[in-house]
Amino acid sequence: MDLSALLPRLARALVLVALLGAPLAAAAPASATGTVAGRVLNVGTGQYLTNARVTVRGASATAFTDKDGSYRLAELPAGPATLEVFFTGLDPATAQVLVPAGGAVQQDFNLTSVARYGQQGDATVRLDAFVVAQQRETDAQAIATNEQRFAPNIKNVLSTDALGDVLGGSVGEFMKFLPGVTVESDLADVSGVSIRGIGGGMTAITNDGAPASNIWTTATRSVDVRSMALNDIARMEVSKVPTPANPADSLAGSINLVSKSAFERSGRQLRYSLNLIGNHENLDLRKTPHSHGDKLGYKIFPGASLDFTWPVTKRFGVVLAANHSRSFNEQHRTLQTWTSLVPPGSPTGTPLNYANPVLSSLAFLDGPRDLTRNTLSVKADWKVGDNGVLSVGHVASRTDTRIGSLTYTWTTGTNPAATVTGGRPLAWDNSRTLGATGRGGLNNNGTNQLINQITDTSNVGYRHDDGRWRVEAGVSRSASATKRRYFDAGFFLQASAIQRVPVRVSFLNLAPGAALPGRIEVFDNNDQPVDWNNPANLRGNTANNANLYNRSYTNQGFLNVRRTLGFLPVPAALQVGVLEKRLMLDSNLRNETWTFTGPDGVSGATAPIEPYLMQRYRNVDPGYGMPPIVWMSPSRAFRAYQLNPLLYQQTDAQRVSDRNSHIDNNENIRETVQAGYVQADTRLLSGRLRLLGGIRYERTLDRGIGGLVDTERVWQRNPDGSFVRNAAGQRLRRPEAGAAGSLAESLLVREYRASFTQKEYDGIYPSIHATFNATENLLVRAAWAQTYGRPNFADIIPRTVANTSALDPDEDDELRPGQFRGTLNIRNPALMPWSADNFDLSVERYTDGGGLLSAGVFLKELRDFFGAASRRATPELLAELGLPERYLDWNINTKFNSGDARITGAEVNFRQNLRALGRWGSYFTLFGNATKLKLKGNPGASFSSFIPTSGNWGFTFAARRVTFTARWNHRGLDKRLPQAAFGPNGYEYIEARTVLDVNGTYQLTRTLSFVASANNILNAPNRFLRYGDLTPTHARLYAEQEYGIQMAIGLRGSF
Structure with a gap:
């Protein structure tokens, strides 16, 4: 049966239920209730x-309040009843009501906490303004903790006010403290997140349930978070196992950003902040040099944010939030290249000596950078x-990144x-590398970038809940664009210079773990010293x-x-739903390169x-104790080129390379996802056991367009x-193909967006969740769910490169063992998604004070990993890949579903005020979380961001006017991609880091x-780090990066 055909009919049925069911239910006889x-x-x-939570004493009826604090208990027996209200961290309350037969009664509740807010002698609550402000973080986290407590599935919820101020209002900087979450960084910026060791491409990020679309410079499923701001977000929810009502494609997990609601407050409130943001290396209020554009500029920038909540009437309200921040930071980096060589003088066939590598290259980078983030969100309820x-909402964000990275490389x-x-031969040991005469190199490379990122997200949602029927419907659109600009911004991407004469480079006083050698020496072929920092010893090279x-x-x-099933003897509900999501990604990249030819077009080597x-x-000061360097300027080189186009010119090979890169990196994919689910929910054992389960069906359709490269076209055919063929048996080229590597050949064998693919797959994903209240404050949860993770776009957008040599056999020739008719390098649109069985078990203990x-422990059984492999083309493989029969017996290089793996892990999370220890204890709140992971699998089951150990911990001290928070974030050793150059088990690692x-706050006045x-x-x-089993300790460091200490001071207020 084609389940996808049922989706439109199911959607129409649900609309009919929504439109007709609720009025009919309301019209039913209800004289006794x-x-x-x-x-x-x-x-x-x-x-x-x-x-x-609102309950009726002695009955099973239970309701939970919505975002506006409203609740509704329907179909209660007429007569007197006692209502009980519970909220984590606040004192419970009760009220006596008389339920009218066939009618309704209003009963509001005002909750407080005598322990935290105090009490007057007449038992009324004393709302001291300083105490209430001091409890801001506690109150905010109590909401999040309560949300987690009564969630139907295993999740962690953290209020955005729970950790104090986050510098610059960065969503990414906040996410790194979420339980089970590790962040991925792009130099100084948090760019993405990963849950339980599985990358960002399989971690869903949504805003009020609507998928986010934040694209950066690569075609990926990962959501780039650097443009997101915190001030319109109330809390974040991390779900480890989805319910049937949630998408099943969150194989790693999901993070939902919950926005603020206009009905959350009883009156208007404006919260604002004004600040100055700087870096400890540049705390100068005047303009100082900046490498971006080679100009003077400020390094300390003002920032501001506000959020205004206004319940205009009891039925209409708005929330307005805005944020502006600009931050500057240094980017000091070093990169060391260690190369394994055959020992000089060894006989032919001697293998590489991985135990004694040579430091063959050193790159030093000074990269000042500033980032401007502007966001505006408007929401009306x-x-x-x-x-x-x-509810109607819109969020607009604009992010501009200016980078002036300058790199000097010695080889x-x-x-x-x-x-x-x-001349001197190459020689080395643990403490030095003495380069061979004439074999060295110098490269002074100036880089400028301006990256503009724009994201707009709109959503419209409707929610109806009368206590029996709950109907939720919504539409959303999230669109983003990233543009990397050069010419129209006034500079080249890069302008470089290299040594004028042959040189010998030596690295001296090497030390294990040191970012730089103690000394760098450069000599010419006459063994005379060369000053590498003197521009007279360099000549222009290229720009791009x-x-x-x-x-x-x-x-x-x-x-x-959703419909409650009141006719059953236990509380129960049935929920059904449908969803359709359409995604588009379009990538357009073009690399261009020019050669420096001098002002007259011919004197590039001497000018x-x-x-x-x-x-x-x-x-x-470029950092790391290096002397000030005279750098190439891509902006000055570009301005000179504009005035004199002879200065930089393209070679034929560069023109071909430019065209080829444009075809290879110009791609588009459109994806349609349709889903439908059925979910049941019930409470047993007097409400102590909650069971929720069901099934979800999802169907995915991908249509991709990419470049086509077919080098077979250059050959003549009979x-x-x-x-x-000629007399020697060699194939003859077509005259119009030109020479190998020529522009004529490129025009013949490469086509722009001429490779097409279409792929469809679907599946049914069941799940079940159980929550048992062992006591009022002790919960035991268990869950199982089947999920999947889609291939990344870069693996399925079609790109085909067919290569044959002049001696390859014809289709009807007999093949020798191990011989192929050609080589085909392709992406594999036929990749099926990863799939997983997820098992979770957790215990949660809540304290009376809101702690x-x-x-918990968990297990993920993962199947169908992606692994790169070479396979001989058989008829079956060609059919799987959608390739014609002419590629039979070719060698096909691509990714296949090839591996299985198992992830086991344990997590712990705590947050507790020490009020039980007395007055001084009440000033302190401790918090922390830790995750431990273990991965088992075959060689194809590899992760690029699997971190076995991670955690966060800290404390908040809050004593009337003063609040201070310290937060530690630990990221364990991170094993990345294989590095074959380092021998057996060679890998790249990111070293463990804490x-x-x-942040601190001093309350000047009540507001x-x-x-x-x-x-x-x-x-x-x-x-x-990069190393294998044989790599010595002194040769393991690959790169070190320092970004300085980001700091901010300012004022925060409300009224």
Whole structure:
């Protein structure tokens, strides 16, 4: 049966249920029953509470409040009843009501916490303004903890106010403290996230359930988070195992950003902040040199944010949030290349000596960078009748990144022989590399980039809940674009210079783990010293661009209908829903390269480079104890090129390379996902056991377009299809193909967006979740779900490269053992998604003061990993890949579904105020979480971001006017991609790292506070290692990166 054909009919059925079912139910006889409705308010904060539990004493009837704090208990027996309200961290409350037969009664609740807010002698609550402000983080996290407590599945919820101020309002900086989550960084920026060791491409990020579309410079499923701001987000929910109502494609897990609601507050509130953001290396209020554009600029920038919540009437309200931040930071980096060689003088056939590598190259980078983030969000909520809410929202973000990376590279060469008679040969040991005469190299490379990222997200949602029927429907659109600009921004991407004469480079005083050698020496072929930092010893080399324009959007529509089943002897409900999501990604990248030919077009080897050097950005400390370097300037070189086009010219080979890169990197994919589900929910054992389960069907259709490369087209063919050959048996090229590597050949064998593919797959994904209240405050949860993870776009957008040689056989020739008719390098649109069985077990302990301690274990049984492989083309394989029969017996290089794996792990999470220890204990709140993972699988089951150990911990001290928070983030050793150059078991690793962030607040008045924050206050570097079983300790460091300490001071207020 084609289940996908049922989706339209199911959708129409659900609409009919929504439109007709609710009025019919409302019209049913109800003379013996009535309804109780109302709202639940925290009087300490003036905030209406979400997910407060309202129960009827002695009965099974239970309701939870919506975002606006409202609840509704329908079909209650007429007569007197006692209502009980519970919310984590607040004192319970009760009320006596008389339920009218066939009618409704209003009963509101005002909750408080005597322990936290205090009490007057007459038993009324004393709402001291300083105490209420001091409890801001506690109250915010209580909402999140309560949300987690009553969730039907295993999730972690963290309020965005729970950790104090986050510098710059960065969503990524906050996400790194979420339980089970590790972040992926792009130099100084948090760019993506990973849950339980599985990469960002299989971690879903949504905003109020709507999928986000934040594209960066590569075609990937990962959501780029650097443009997202915190101030319109109330809390984040991390779900480890989905329910049937949630997408099943979140194999790693999902993170939902919950926005603020206009009905959360009982009155208007404006919260704002003003700050200055800087870096500890550049705390100067005046303009100082910047490498981006080679100009003077400020390094300390003002920032501001606000969020305004306004319940205009009881039925209409708006939330307005805006954020502006601009931050500058240094990017100091070093890269060491260690090369394994055959020992000089060894006989032929001697293998590489992986135990004694040589430091053959060193790159030093000074990369000042600043990032500007602007966001604006508007949301309106309108109560349609007593039971419905219509919500409309839009979030716009604009992010500009300016980078001025400057790199100096020294190379020794790996050829051990000198280029001149009597020169020195290559020699090395653990403490030095002495390069061979004439084999070295110098490269002074200036880079400038301007990257503009734009994201717009809109959504419309409707929710109806009358206590019996709950209908949720919505549509959303998230569109983003990233543009990397050069010419129109006034510079090349890169302008480089190299040595004028042959040189010998030596690295001296090497030390294990050191980012740089103790000394670098350069000599010419006469063994005379060469000053590598003197521009007179360099000549112009090349300039290039990498213009990029990426676009993406994700459109989604959904409908969910839930009905309580009051005729059953136990509380139960049935929910069904449908969803359709459409995604598009378009990538357009073009690399262009020019050669420096001098002002007259012919003197490139001798022309001085002084006019193309940095003029403003001079005498600047580049870091790591290096002397100030005179750098090439891509902006000055570009301006000179505009005035004189003879300065840089393209060779024929560069024109061909430019065209080829444009075809290879110009791609598009469109994806349609359709889903439908059925979900049942019930409570047993007097409400202590909650069971939720069901099945979800999802269907995916991908249509991709990419470049086509068919090098077979260069050969002449006979009428029977065989190749035309000369007397030596070599194939003859077509005259119009030109020479190998020529532009004529490129025009013949490469086609722009001429490779097409279409792939469809579907599946049924069941899940079940159980929550048992062992006691009022002790919960035991268990869950099982089947999920899947789609291939990344870069693996399925079609790209075909067919290569044959002049001696390859014809289709009818007999093949020798191990011989192929040609080689085909392709992407594999036929890749099937990963699939997983997920098992989770956790225990959660909640304290009366709003604290939480949870621990859990989990297992993921993963199947159908992607692994690169070479296979001989058989008829079956060609059919699987959708290739014609002419590729029979070719060698096909691509990715296949080839591996299985198992991830086991344990997690712990806690947050607790020490109020039980007395007055001083009440000032402290401790928090932390840790994750331990273990991966087992065959060689094809590899991860590029699997971190076995990660965790966060910290404390908050809050004593009336003063609040101080310290947050530690630990990221364990991170095993990345294989590195064959380092021998057996060679891999790249990111070294374990612990980062400390701090922030403090001093309350100046009841509504105004002074705030200060610092990220990575110890300036812990990020270090990359590359090694195998035989790599010595001193040769393991590959790269080290330092970004400085980001700091901010300012004012925060509300009224």
